[in-house]
Amino acid sequence: MTPEHQPHNYHICIAGHLDDRWLRWFEGFQVTCSPLGHTEISGRMDQAALHGIFNRIRDLSLEILSVQREPNEA
Amino acid sequence: MNQTFLETKFHIPPWRAGSISRPRLVQRLNAGLEEGRSLTLISAPAGYGKTTLVAEWIHSSQNRAKTAWLSLDDADNDLGRFLSYAVAALCRKDESLGCGAQNLLQMTRSASPTAVLDAWINELAALQQPVCLVLDDYHVIARPEIHEALEYCLDHHPPHFHWVITTRADPPLPLARLRARQQMTEIRAQDLRFTPQEAHQFFAHSTRSPLPAETLQALETRTEGWAVGLQLAALALQNRSDPQAFVETFRGSHRYVLDYLAEEVLHQQSEEMQRFLIQTSILDRLNASVCEALTGQANSQALLTHLEQANLFIIPLDDQRGWYRYHHLFADYLRTGLSSAESVELQRKAALWHEAQGSSFEAVRYALASKQPDFAAEVIQRALERETTWSGGNVALLSSWLDALPAQALRSRPQLSLNASRILYLCGRFDQAEKCIAQTEEALQALPPSEEVEEMRALAHIYRGAIFAVRGKLPQALEETAAGQLRLSPDHHLGQARAFYSLGLVHEHSAQFETALRHYLRASEEAETAGVLSLAIHARCAAAQLEIRQGRLGRAEQICRTALAAAENTPIPPLGLAKIILGSILLERNQLEDAQNLLEEGTALARQGGLTDDVIAGLASLARLYTLQNRLDEAEAAVQSIRTLLTVYDLPHLARYAGAYLARLHLYTGRQAAAETWAADYRAVRAAAPFPFGELTLARVLLAAGAWDDIPAVLEPILEQAQRSGENQTVIEAAMLLARCRHARRETQAAVAYMLQALRLAAPEGYARLFLDEGPPMQELLRLVRPQAPAWADALLSAIPGQPASNPASPANALPDPLSEQEMRVLALIMEGQSNQEIADQLVISVGTAKWHVHNVLQKLGAKNRPQAIARARELGF
Structure with a gap:
């Protein structure tokens, strides 16, 4: 398996609505509140960036519900 | 670090x-x-x-x-x-x-x-x-x-x-x-998670009036027993008349609860306190003074004390209530109340406060966090003007500062760029250092001529010269340094000192020792005048080492003592090397106790300053000293430390020297196989990279192996070359080893001639261990030359304990159970590092008998193994 260096579009779904005050923590990413009461953080990132986001999520004590990756177009 | x-x-x-x-x-x-x-x-x-x-x-x-x-x-x-x-x-x-x-x-x-x-x-x-x-x-x-x-x-x-x-x-x-x-x-x-019971207890403790059961139940459910949620809820409830109604207002994820409650708690504070909390939230550690600098609140100490009493997520970091930090979650929350512009301003203030306290490193950290390249560049520049910033020796950290700045910040600041070149030079990043120098010169062209500009131009030349010098490009080094010195005011003593130091280096490289020496000493004087003691000492140490190369222990000693006196017992790390050199001189002169003190002090000092090269020099001499004192465990520990240092730091210039040095220690303690391994490695690279110390060590390995016929081919060229260049330390050792070789080949006349050559240079300077460490064969050689050089020979012979020169009684008698003649011969062979088989061959006895003799010798000497036996025998003067 070749390691994946390319960035992908990721969607991270976290529980609850995130107050706007925290948006600066996710600068450069799209943060949207879903009608279901969740918050989705989306953006194009490589693995290092993804782990950086995970750390921020951890440090904010947010609960991760799901992580999804869009396949890159050929 | x-x-x-x-x-x-x-x-x-x-x-x-x-x-x-x-x-x-x-x-x-x-x-x-x-x-x-x-x-x-x-x-x-x-x-x-x-x-x-x-x-x-x-x-x-x-x-x-x-x-x-x-x-x-x-x-x-x-x-x-x-x-x-x-x-x-x-x-x-x-x-x-x-x-x-x-x-x-x-x-x-x-x-x-x-x-x-x-x-x-x-x-x-x-x-x-x-x-x-x-x-x-x-x-x-x-x-x-x-x-x-x-x-x-x-x-x-x-x-x-x-x-x-x-x-x-x-x-x-x-x-x-x-x-x-x-x-x-x-x-x-x-x-x-707090159980309902624990939550109950918690609120009973922390709220003034007891909460009704259903409120408690609701709180427990809302916060899910999350400690920080409970704590915030308790704080938020303090001034509520209707707790139940309040509890009903919040529900949701942890984060949401936290934000909601934190906001609630924050709003219960006075406006003054709210501002204080938010503004100080950028600090990793806070005390009253830094808080005052950030907020302008003269009553910061009272505010901090109040926060602590109110249990507002502030944690004392010492027993004196001097330093605090906020709970991370709370600090994160508070920081969201700051606009980017406010945050920048506060980081700046924090940087300036730390700068004023002399905490340059913290100041730079905040300055870099402000993300204002110009401001950060200025703080870094000021940090670099402080000598203490450099003396920590952490050039890796300093270079990380430079890496954090945009290239533009350096380009417009010739002074910073110039200092950057010095940092890069110290890191060994010579190409980048040269680039910075070029950048400095370019930036200077745009400036109107002034004394300051001229000075920077001159320093640029001098720094470039230093790079040429370490690269071994001698003519260019000379040219640049001279150009720099011409432009530099004679009153710029530090610049002059650096220039003279480069010149010393250049001349040492080209074997012009007298000139090199003069420049090192001049560098030292200039550095002293400039008040930069570290460079003054550094230059004197270079001079002392150069004197030692020339076999002038007396003058080297004098230089070291001058360095020590100039420092007036200010124990700065570079002084460590001066002590180490002096200690090594005393070690060579067989003044072991004084040597030990100096070497141990010097190595400790160098360690404090992280001066790895100096530490290795100290450890090497200590390893030799401990071996002489038969403290073999300590010697081994020192050797191990040297190996560790060489592995951890990439030090090719020291590695080859240290390898040879350790091989000598192996020979001395009879571990001939280990020395042979070194010799095999050395032989592989020898044609491409011979060096005198390596050649001398190789000759010693050959001597121990009895390969006498191979020795002159190694030593004679070395001896001749050292004589030409005036490197008398090498002359002495090569001549001594050739004497031993000739002696072993029964060529007595030639042996005596070499011995006299060695002693003529060595005796007036007080060399002793170089001869004494050779053991019994040297005693014979000394007796051979005694008729022609009685004073020198007697001085050395009398240095052997229990053996006055006038009455050369056998040291064997000093033992409670004296060694037999055959055992004496066996001991001599053990000291040459011979194996049981080789001893058997030489004495024409069976291996079993050889083993038996070896066993007896060890027992009579009270030694557990061969290295101990050898050390003990030397102590007794065999």
């Missing part, structure tokens, strides 16, 4: 008697300790009360372990620093805990993980009482080598030692294995 520790990192957080006690968890922590488990892992997201729980346990009467604390932060992502702090945390608790490892760390400064860990684990294995080390916030650690080191410690678990780790994320340790073997106590979010 800066070896001063941040004491606040060792501070055990206080546990208030009023806080809620959690006996069920404290009991589990205690049980883990009592059952001799190696680890307690407390793994849960922020705000679950991990740290508070451990604090309660430490302060509880149940815990009978001696417990040390280490708060980790991002900067600990360096194995050397991590280990230094971990070892120091225990030493702070009790001086007997792991101080051997601390010494080793100070020696190596950066870690050879296994050497340090083994030393540490061995010391901890001797513990009789339980000892515990808490690593708080382990999730900040990302370096795999730190995890590996910790795993190594857990694998080699000393019975009375216990780790406690608090973390927001599971560390990559073999947790499943530890769980299965019941070596770990694990406390997770689920365990840390």
Whole structure:
């Protein structure tokens, strides 16, 4: 398996609505509140960036519900 | 690395008697300790009360372990620093805990993980009482080598030692294995959740009037027993007339609850206090003075005290209530109240405050965090103007500052760019250093001529010259340095000193020793006038080493003593080398006690300053000294430290020298095979990279192997060349070794001639060990030359204890059970490093008989092994 260096579009779904005050923590990413009461953080990132986001999520004590990756177009 | 520790990192957080006690968890922590488990892992997201729980346990009467604390932060992502702090945390608790490892760390400064860990684990294995080390916030650690080191410690678990780790994320340790073997106590979010009963108790403690049962129930449900949520709720409820109504207003995720409650708590504070909290939230550590600088509040101390009394997420970091920090979650929350512009302004103020306190490193950290390149560049520039910034020796850190600045920031600042070139030069990044110099010159062209501009131009030449000098480009080095010196005012003493130092280097490289010497001494005088003691001492040491190369121990001694006197006992790290050189001179002169003091002091000083090259020089001489004193374990430890240093730091210029030096020590202690291994390696590279010390060592290996016929081809060219260049130290040693070789070949006349040649140079300077270390063959040689050089020969012969020159009684008689004649011969062969088989061959006896003799010799000398026997024999003057 070749390691994946390319960035992908990721969607991270976290529980609850995130107050706007925290948006600066996710600068450069799209943060949207879903009608279901969740918050989705989306953006194009490589693995290092993804782990950086995970750390921020951890440090904010947010609960991760799901992580999804869009396949890159050929 | 800066070896001063941040004491606040060792501070055990206080546990208030009023806080809620959690006996069920404290009991589990205690049980883990009592059952001799190696680890307690407390793994849960922020705000679950991990740290508070451990604090309660430490302060509880149940815990009978001696417990040390280490708060980790991002900067600990360096194995050397991590280990230094971990070892120091225990030493702070009790001086007997792991101080051997601390010494080793100070020696190596950066870690050879296994050497340090083994030393540490061995010391901890001797513990009789339980000892515990808490690593708080382990999730900040990302370096795999730190995890590996910790795993190594857990694998080699000393019975009375216990780790406690608090973390927001599971560390990559073999947790499943530890769980299965019941070596770990694990406390997770689920365990840390407050039970309804605990929550009940908590609110009973912390609210003024008792809460109705349904309110408590609702609170427990809303916060899900999350400690920080409960705590905030209690604070928010303090001034509520209708708690039940308030509790109904919030529900949702943890984050939401936290934000809601934090806002509530914040708004209950006075406006003054709100502003204070938000503005100081950018600080990692806060005290009244820095808070005042940021907020302009003259009553900052009172505000901090109030925050602590109100239990507002502020944690004291020492017992004097000087330094505090905010709970991370709370600080994060507070910071969201700042606009970008405010944040920048506060970081600037924090940088300036730290700068005014003389904390340049912190100042730069805040300045870089302000993300204002111009401001950061100015703070860095000012930090670089302070001599203490340089004296820490942490050029890696300094260069990381430069890397954090945009190229533009340097381009427009010739002074900074010039200093940057010096940092890069010290890091060995010569290409980049040259680029910076060129940049400086370019920026200077745009400026109107002034004294300052002229000075920078001159320094640019001088720094470029220094780079040429280390690259061995001698004509260019001379040209640049001369050009710089011409332009530089004679009153710019530091610049002149650096120039003279480069000139010294250049001339030393081209074997013009007298000129080199003059320049080094001149560099030293200029540096002294400039008040830069470190360079003054550094230059004198270079001069002293050059004198030694020329075999002039007396003058070298004088220079070292001048350096020591000039420093007037200011123990700055560069002075270490002066002591080491002086100690080595006294060692050569056989004044072992004085030598030992100087060498030990000097090595310790060099260690403090992280001057690796100097530490290695000190350790090398100490290894030799300890060997002479038959303190073989200490000698071995010093040798091991040298190896560690050479592995940890990439030091090719020292590695080849150290390799040869260690081979000599092997020969001296009879480990001929190890010396042969070195010789084989050396032979492989010898044609391409011969060097006199290596050649002399090779000759010694040949001598020990009895390969006498091969020796002249090695030594004669060396001797001739050294005579031409005036490197008399090499002349003395080569001539002495040739004398031994000729003597062994029964060419007495030639041997005596070489001995006289050596003694003529060596005796007036007081060389002694060079001859004495040769053992019995040297005694014979000295007696041979005695008729022609009685004073010199007698001086050396009388240095052998128990053997006055006038009455050369056999030292064998000094033993309670004297050696027989055959045993004397066997001892001589042992001292030459011969194996049992070789001894048998030489004496024409069977191997069994040879072994028997060797056994007897060892026994009579009271030695356990050959190295000990050799050292003992030398002590007795065989």
